[in-house]
Structures are given as C-alpha cells and as structure tokens.
Amino acid sequence: MILNIDPGIVDWSRAQFALTAIYHWLFVPLTLGLSFLVAIMETIYVKTGNPEWKRITKFWMTLFGINFAIGIATGIILEFEFGTNWSNYSWFVGDIFGAPLAIEGIMAFFLESTFIAVMFFGWNKVSKKFHLASSWLTAIGANLSALWILVANAWMQYPVGMKFNPETARMEMQNFWDVLFSPVAVHKFLHTISSGYVTAAIFILGISAWFLLKKRENGIALKSILVAAIFGLITSLFLAFTGDGSGYTVAQTQPMKLAAMEGLYKGQNANGLVLFGIPQPGKKAGDGKNNFILKVEIPGLLSLMGYRNVDAFVPGIEDILYGGYKPEFLNVPHVEKEKALPVSEKITRGKIAITAFGNFKNAKKAGDEVAATKADSAMKANFAYFGYGYLQSPEEAVPNVALTFYSFRIMVAFGFYFILFFIIVLYFYSKNKLQDKRWLQYVMLWTIPVVYLAGQAGWIVAEVGRQPWVIQDLLPTRAAVSMIETTSVQITFWLFAVLFTALLIAELMIMTRQIKLGPKDGGTK
Amino acid sequence: MAIGKKLWIIILIKLFILFFILRLFFFPDFLKSKFSNDKDRGDYVREQLIRRK
Numbered sequence: 305m306i307l308n309i310d311p312g313i314v315d316w317s318r319a320q321f322a323l324t325a326i327y328h329w330l331f332v333p334l335t336l337g338l339s340f341l342v343a344i345m346e347t348i349y350v351k352t353g354n355p356e357w358k359r360i361t362k363f364w365m366t367l368f369g370i371n372f373a374i375g376i377a378t379g380i381i382l383e384f385e386f387g388t389n390w391s392n393y394s395w396f397v398g399d400i401f402g403a404p405l406a407i408e409g410i411m412a413f414f415l416e417s418t419f420i421a422v423m424f425f426g427w428n429k430v431s432k433k434f435h436l437a438s439s440w441l442t443a444i445g446a447n448l449s450a451l452w453i454l455v456a457n458a459w460m461q462y463p464v465g466m467k468f469n470p471e472t473a474r475m476e477m478q479n480f481w482d483v484l485f486s487p488v489a490v491h492k493f494l495h496t497i498s499s500g501y502v503t504a505a506i507f508i509l510g511i512s513a514w515f516l517l518k519k520r521e522n523g524i525a526l527k528s529i530l531v532a533a534i535f536g537l538i539t540s541l542f543l544a545f546t547g548d549g550s551g552y553t554v555a556q557t558q559p560m561k562l563a564a565m566e567g568l569y570k571g572q573n574a575n576g577l578v579l580f581g582i583p584q585p586g587k588k589a590g591d592g593k594n595n596f597i598l599k600v601e602i603p604g605l606l607s608l609m610g611y612r613n614v615d616a617f618v619p620g621i622e623d624i625l626y627g628g629y630k631p632e633f634l635n636v637p638h639v640e641k642e643k644a645l646p647v648s649e650k651i652t653r654g655k656i657a658i659t660a661f662g663n664f665k666n667a668k669k670a671g672d673e674v675a676a677t678k679a680d681s682a683m684k685a686n687f688a689y690f691g692y693g694y695l696q697s698p699e700e701a702v703p704n705v706a707l708t709f710y711s712f713r714i715m716v717a718f719g720f721y722f723i724l725f726f727i728i729v730l731y732f733y734s735k736n737k738l739q740d741k742r743w744l745q746y747v748m749l750w751t752i753p754v755v756y757l758a759g760q761a762g763w764i765v766a767e768v769g770r771q772p773w774v775i776q777d778l779l780p781t782r783a784a785v786s787m788i789e790t791t792s793v794q795i796t797f798w799l800f801a802v803l804f805t806a807l808l809i810a811e812l813m814i815m816t817r818q819i820k821l822g823p824k825d826g827g828t829k
Numbered sequence: 830m831a832i833g834k835k836l837w838i839i840i841l842i843k844l845f846i847l848f849f850i851l852r853l854f855f856f857p858d859f860l861k862s863k864f865s866n867d868k869d870r871g872d873y874v875r876e877q878l879i880r881r882k
Contacts, residue, residue, distance in 0.1 A: 309881060366832065369832075369833075369836065370832070370836060373836040373837075373839060373840050374836075374839060374843075376840065376843075377843060377844060377847055380847060381847065381851070384851065384852060384856035385856070387856065387857075387858040387859060387860075387861075388855075388856045388857060388858065388859050389859075391858075391859035391860045391874070392874050392877055392878065394860070395860060395870060395871065395874040396874065396878070424833075472867075472871050473871050473874050473875040473878065474871070654882075655882055658878065658879060658882040659879075659882075661875070661878070661879065662875070662879040665875060693882045694881055694882055782881065783877075783878060783881050786859045787877070788859065792855070795855070796851070796855045796856070799851070799855065803846060807839075807843065810839060814832070814835065814836075818832060
C-alpha cells in the first residue's frame with residue numbers, strides 16, 4: 305500500500321527549517337569574521353603597545369561577545385528538527401551526518417568555549433601573548449566549527465564517500481576524506497566563511513561611520529576603518545574567487561540548480577550568463593513561452609564559468625527533464641555517459657531501486673539468498689536514481705526558478721558592490737577625506753543591512769535551488785519527512801518565530817546601547 | 830546592569846527554553862520515542878521508504 309504524505313507536513317517542516325536556518329545565519333557570519341578582526345586588532349595592540357588599540361580591541365570584542373552570546377545554540381534547534389521532523393532522513397544518512405556534527409561539537413566545546421573565556425575574562429589575568437593566542441584560537445575554533453557543519457551540508461548537495469546498506473537502511477561512510485575534501489565541501493566552506501569575513505568588515509565600517517557621523521571617537525573609528533576596509537577588500541576578492549569555484553561545482557554536480565539560477569530552460573553551446581533579467585511569471589517547462597520578459601546577457605560566460613570552456617553546452621531545465629544531451633559533469637552514472645536520461649526514466653529506475661530495496665529485506669527474512677542477491681544487484685544498478693522514485697512527476701524535480709534566479713542576482717550584484725565599496729572607502733581614507741564625506745558615512749552605515757541581505761540570498765540560492773532534494777538525487781523532502789501531525793509543526797514554527805524574534809530584538813537593543821556607550825565603556829566587565 | 834551579567838541571563842534563559850521546554854515537550858526524537866532499539870527503528874524507516882514511492 306502506498307502511503308500518501310500530507311503536503312502540509314512537508315511544507316511546514318521546510319518552512320520551520322528555513323526560518324531556523326535564516327535566523328541562525330543572522331548571528332553566525334558576524335561571529336566568523338569579527339573573531340578574526342578582533343584578533344588582528346589585538347595583534348596590533350600587542351605589537352605596538354599603543355593602549356588605544358587595546359580600547360579598540362575591547363570595544364569590538366564586546367560587540368562580538370553580545371552577538372556570540374545571543375546567537376549561541378540557535379543552531380542546535382536545527383538538530384532538534386532533524387530528529388523530530390526529518391527522522392527518515394536522520395536514519396537514512398547514518399553516521400555520515402553524525403560524524404562531522406560530533407567533531408563540530410567537540411571542536412566548538414574545546415576551542416571556542418575554553419579560549420573565549422580567556423578572551424573575555426583573562427585581561428590582566430594572563431600574559432598579553434597568552435591572551436592574544438586565546439583570541440586567535442577562538443577565531444580558529446569558530447571557523448573550524450563552521451567547517452564541519454558545511455561539510456555535512458555539502459554532502460547533502462553532493463553525496464560521496466559512502467555506501468548504502470540495505471540491511472540497516474542506512475548510509476555507511478566509506479571514505480572520510482572524500483566527504484571532507486569533496487569539491488562542493490571545499491568551495492562551500494571557503495565561500496561561506498569569506499562571506500562572514502565580509503559581513504564583519506562591513507559591520508565595523510558601518511558602526512565606525514556612525515561614530516564619524518556623530519563626530520565621536522574619530523581616532524578609534526578611523527583606525528577600525530583602516531583595518532576593516534583592508535580585511536574587507538581582501539576577503540571580498542576572495543569571496544568572488546570562491547563564488548566562481550562554487551558556481552563551477554554547482555554546474556558539475558547540480559545542473560538543475562544552475563539552470564534555475566540562470567532561468568535557463570533550453571540549453572545551448574556557448575551559453576551566456578544573464579547579467580540582468582526578468583523571468584516570465586508562470587513559465588513552465590515545455591509550455592513554449594519565452595523564459596524572460598527581458599534579459600541582458602554576456603555571451604559564452606555561463607559555459608566558461610560552469611565548464612571552463614566558452615563553447616561548452618549548458619543544459620537547461622527542459623534538457624534535464626527530457627534528457628538526450630551529453631552530460632559532462634562529475635560522477636555521471638555509467639548509463640548516462642553518452643546521453644542523459646529523461647527524468648521520467650530516472651523515476652522508473654528509482655522505483656525499481658526502491659522495490660528491490662524492499663525485496664532484499666523480504667528475501668533475507670525468508671532466507672532466500674539467491675533472491676536477496678538479485679534484489680541487491682537491481683538496487684545497486686539503479687541506486688543513483690533512488691530518490692527519483694518518490695517524485696510524482698518529472699516537473700517535481702524543478703526548484704522555484706524565480707526565487708533562485710533573483711536571489712542569485714542579489715547575492716552576486718551585492719558581492720561586486722562590496723569590492724567597489726571597500727575600494728572607495730580605502731581611497732577616501734588614503735586621501736584623508738573620509739571624515740568629511742557624510743554621504744559615504746551614510747552609505748557605510750546602510751551597507752550593514754545590505755550585507756545581511758546578500759548572505760541570506762546566498763543561502764536561498766544554495767537551499768531553494770537544490771529542491772526537492774534533501775540528499776541530491778537520493779532523498780527528496782517528501783520521503784525524508786516524519787509522519788507527524790502538521791499542527792505540531794505549525795505550533796513550533798510560531799514558537800520559534802517568537803523566540804528568534806525576541807532574541808533578535810534583544811541583540812539589536814543591547815548592541816545599539818553598547819555602541820552608543822562607545823569604546824570608553826566598551827571594556828569587558 | 831553590567832553587559833556581562835545581562836548576557837549571562839539571556840544565555841541561561843535561552844538554554845532553559847531550548848533544552849527544558851522545546852526539547853522536552855515539542856521536539857522528542859521521533860524514532861527513539863517510538864521504538865526501543867535500532868532494529869525496530871530501521872524496519873520502520875524501511876517501511877516508510879518503501880511505501881512512500
């Protein structure tokens with residue numbers, strides 16, 4: 305008997321996960337970047353012995369502490385949700401997901417918790433050098449924590465280094481290094497942490513600009529601006545570089561996501577990158593309508609970025625749905641080496657894999673080893689398409705194109721704006737004119753919300769763009785979700801909305817008050 | 830109130846809400862609360878995966 309899943313439970317569980325992740329990601333990037341900036345500032349203090357740098361360090365360290373204290377443990381809720389709302393997924397992934405998260409827990413506990421205590425309470429109690437080392441180790445610990453979370457996320461986008469065990473219905477890790485160093489994991493980690501560095505640099509520039517606008521603490525503001533702008537320029541260039549790497553891995557591992565990012569329905573050789581465009585509202589695959597109301601594109605650039613070949617063929621949504629093109633991705637299943645299968649065929653193969661998975665256990669129970677071996681072979685032969693067996697129609701494999709398309713453009717456009725922004729700030733700084741440019745000070749202040757918007761847009765691209773998959777090609781959301789009451793998820797959704805909003809308001813109020821008090825009272829009490 | 834004290838209060842209230850209210854009353858581990866051993870949990874998930882296709 306086939307189980308019908310209430311679409312409401314899938315939608316509410318997804319909404320709850322998105323809400324939690326979005327709020328969590330409001331706190332994390334600042335922690336990742338500000339920890340390094342504080343360590344750099346403290347290094348300058350230790351090197352120069354100038355007490356003003358100590359005041360600067362303590363001021364930004366206090367703001368770091370506020371963000372850290374309010375943001376800490378908001379991510380643990382995601383783990384609660386795995387166990388309650390996504391129990392099939394949690395079981396299915398086995399130790400692949402658990403191992404990186406366990407390492408993250410240990411790293412976070414030992415590095416961050418130990419050294420953050422020294423960082424905040426150790427002034428005048430430990431030597432300058434030991435204190436400085438604690439600040440650096442806090443920063444390294446925070447970033448290593450992010451590494452393991454992002455490795456786990458990357459595995460969901462590009463599952464490698466594992467083998468499915470039909471006896472236990474779980475994935476088993478075969479090669480830890482394949483999981484850790486998968487190209488998706490490497491690029492995702494570097495791109496995500498560098499976005500945190502840019503966020504922190506802009507945060508410091510914005511707050512420092514506020515001091516300049518108020519004509520307070522000019523010396524401290526300008527010193528902070530110099531450090532943050534140099535750090536921001538370097539990391540924003542690195543962000544663009546890792547963004548290119550991420551785009552390449554998306555093309556190689558998640559072609560449907562790339563097609564959605566570009567609003568591309570019919571692929572072609574020497575495909576252009578859409579610089580600006582308005583996708584046709586209501587456009588469906590195969591309806592023959594134009595996919596854009598208007599667009600401006602750079603010829604050949606998408607092929608070059610996705611395949612490192614300006615003439616390469618980039619498949620569109622319809623190509624992927626209906627198959628027939630020659631795929632040139634990483635780890636293409638043998639059967640598709642020459643010609644991509646249509647999604648309808650993948651659905652058929654997925655259903656064969658799922659049926660064989662059931663037959664395997666039944667044969668084992670009955671002690672029929674021949675039947676078990678046959679079922680195991682059938683499952684293995686079609687396992688690459690396992691998740692497609694849960695799709696109701698080929699079109700279900702298409703994510704929300706408009707949301708992915710616009711989010712991608714917001715992220716990229718602001719990413720380039722940040723590079724320009726840091727250059728302009730450094731230019732006026734070098735000309736000693738920053739104090740007089742009130743328009744620029746306002747721009748610096750109001751770039752703070754912009755960098756958060758860009759960061760959230762990046763996550764929307766990564767997570768909405770990979771729908772319907774929880775694990776790429778292997779497990780869609782409708783198979784991963786728990787059979788629980790929709791109302792219970794609705795209740796906790798609103799509980800979280802209230803809790804997180806309260807935390808955000810608390811952060812903004814405490815942070816604003818501390819900024820208004822300024823560096824004089826910015827010591828860590 | 831000193832900033833440090835304020836933050837400690839927020840952290841403690843937050844951890845209390847997360848672990849003693851949300852975790853206990855709203856986020857039980859679905860499989861652990863329904864089944865007492867891994868074999869039963871595995872069998873249940875298998876059934877779910879087979880019947881949802």
